[in-house]
Amino acid sequence: MAGTAVFAELVDEDGAFKYYSYGEWKKSSSGKSVAIINPTTRQPQFKVQACTQQEVDKLMDEAKTAQKSWAKTPLWKRAELLHKAAALLKEHKVAIADCLVKEIAKPAKDAVTEAVRSGDLVSYCAEEGVRILGEGKFLIPLGVILAIPPFNYPVNLAVSKIAPALIAGNSIVLKPPTQGAVAALHMVHCFHLAGFPKGLISCVSGKGSEIGDFLTMHPIVNCISFTGGDTGIAISKKAGMIPLQMELGGKDACIILEDADLDLAASNIVKGGFSYSGQRCTAVKVVLVMESVANALVDKVKAKVVKLTVGPPEDDCDITPVVTESSANFIEGLVMDAKQKGATFCQEYRREGNLIWPLLLDNVRPDMRIAWEEPFGPVLPVIRITSVEEGIHHCNASNFGLQVQQLNRSLTVY
Numbered sequence: 001m002a003g004t005a006v007f008a009e010l011v012d013e014d015g016a017f018k019y020y021s022y023g024e025w026k027k028s029s030s031g032k033s034v035a036i037i038n039p040t041t042r043q044p045q046f047k048v049q050a051c052t053q054q055e056v057d058k059l060m061d062e063a064k065t066a067q068k069s070w071a072k073t074p075l076w077k078r079a080e081l082l083h084k085a086a087a088l089l090k091e092h093k094v095a096i097a098d099c100l101v102k103e104i105a106k107p108a109k110d111a112v113t114e115a116v117r118s119g120d121l122v123s124y125c126a127e128e129g130v131r132i133l134g135e136g137k138f139l140i141p142l143g144v145i146l147a148i149p150p151f152n153y154p155v156n157l158a159v160s161k162i163a164p165a166l167i168a169g170n171s172i173v174l175k176p177p178t179q180g181a182v183a184a185l186h187m188v189h190c191f192h193l194a195g196f197p198k199g200l201i202s203c204v205s206g207k208g209s210e211i212g213d214f215l216t217m218h219p220i221v222n223c224i225s226f227t228g229g230d231t232g233i234a235i236s237k238k239a240g241m242i243p244l245q246m247e248l249g250g251k252d253a254c255i256i257l258e259d260a261d262l263d264l265a266a267s268n269i270v271k272g273g274f275s276y277s278g279q280r281c282t283a284v285k286v287v288l289v290m291e292s293v294a295n296a297l298v299d300k301v302k303a304k305v306v307k308l309t310v311g312p313p314e315d316d317c318d319i320t321p322v323v324t325e326s327s328a329n330f331i332e333g334l335v336m337d338a339k340q341k342g343a344t345f346c347q348e349y350r351r352e353g354n355l356i357w358p359l360l361l362d363n364v365r366p367d368m369r370i371a372w373e374e375p376f377g378p379v380l381p382v383i384r385i386t387s388v389e390e391g392i393h394h395c396n397a398s399n400f401g402l403q404v405q406q407l408n409r410s411l412t413v414y
């Protein structure tokens with residue numbers, strides 16, 4: 001499906017996906033491409049251009065020029081184009097979802113949801129822009145925005161940067177994640193088909209480790225919007241005196257107190273911890289449960305975990321292969337550390353290639369890496385606590401600060 005029909009012009013004669021600059025799909029002069037490995041088959045699935053620094057320089061210049069006239073374009077016109085792009089994203093949801101399935105092993109239905117939700121988000125941003133103007137407030141553009149999203153929502157977390165930037169009168173240079181780049185290129189083509197001015201939106205492909213520094217330190221960039229892991233910390237040290245928007249990793253805790261509804265808690269823990277195999281920044285990544293209800297809760301969670309389906313994303317399984325082999329190896333390292341230090345394995349640890357079966361680890365203690373680190377995979381630690389203060393202390397001692405959920409009958413805090 002990917003690269004066919006309206007998307008055929010994205011592919012060069014060698015089968016590599018082109019990059020997008022000045023309203024055109026182009027082959028890089030580097031003559032090099034970057035392979036995208038299908039997490040399920042572990043075979044190369046797609047290729048994208050490895051863009052050169054000269055190509056980046058050129059599209060940055062174009063972005064700077066295009067932004068100046070875009071900022072003068074009436075807001076209703078900007079909103080109109082965004083609504084067109086949103087409709088195109090929804091129209092092409094199947095082609096986009098097909099890429100998500102093959103590049104990041106997103107379960108088939110969730111992949112379609114990501115495309116549709118992205119369309120909704122683009123429309124929402126257009127509406128918000130108009131509403132803000134209606135309140136008599138002004139949207140002040142910053143200039144050229146560099147957008148770098150992560151692999152887990154390569155379309156949704158890209159449009160969540162692109163649409164607000166465009167409605168406010170900025171131009172966009174997008175660097176999609178390598179795994180997920182082709183889905184992102186399909187998304188960019190929807191913006192192309194919507195008819196945005198040349199140079200306003202560009203999309204550079206290449207490995208972040210190779211082209212990333214050149215992009216993030218580029219003098220034309222006026223703001224960086226980044227979502228990802230610790231790479232964001234490195235970027236913040238290298239970037240110049242420009243606004244940075246950083247959405248980074250997390251160790252989102254779920255605290256269960258004695259009077260919690262344990263059935264509700266178990267459902268939320270399984271949904272929160274294991275959806276898209278735990279590869280969500282908002283995933284439940286540690287359960288802190290009062291000792292007095294821990295056995296009952298763990299039994300309920302176990303009963304639900306056993307029902308999760310495990311297999312390929314094409315079959316819409318609950319648990320699908322994690323994004324890369326190195327990610328699977330990292331997760332395995334956390335599991336082995338917990339095993340060596342005496343965690344209780346509620347299921348047998350099982351892995352085939354990048355596919356890791358869902359695993360609940362009970363009796364996790366603070367000396368285990370899994371108590372603190374983000375697996376970004378289908379492995380969930382349970383830490384038993386004897387007071388709410390102990391749970392809160394654990395959350396506050398974490399290096400991360402994304403979100404916390406506390407469940408008792410009277411209080412649910414996000």
Ligand SMILES: NC(=O)C1=CN([C@@H]2O[C@H](COP(=O)(O)OP(=O)(O)OC[C@H]3O[C@@H](n4cnc5c(N)ncnc54)[C@H](OP(=O)(O)O)[C@@H]3O)[C@@H](O)[C@H]2O)C=CC1
Pocket residue numbers: 148149150151152175176177178179206207208209211212213216227228229230231232235246247248249250280281282374376402
């Ligand atoms: N707080 C939030 O809202 C969210 C946070 N996340 C977090 O994202 C992480 C998972 O995503 P993942 O993609 O693995 O994160 P990474 O930090 O590995 O990569 C994120 C993006 O940065 C790019 N990149 C890599 N190196 C550089 C560099 N030197 N300069 C500029 N860009 C670079 C990557 O490109 P390439 O792929 O080519 O390397 C990718 O596009 C998790 O920690 C998760 O918690 C995820 C979603 C939401």
Ligand SMILES: O=C(O)[C@H](O)COP(=O)(O)O
Pocket residue numbers: 152153157279280281282283
């Ligand atoms: O990366 C993420 O986890 C997303 O930004 C959160 O989306 P979700 O909670 O709706 O999955």
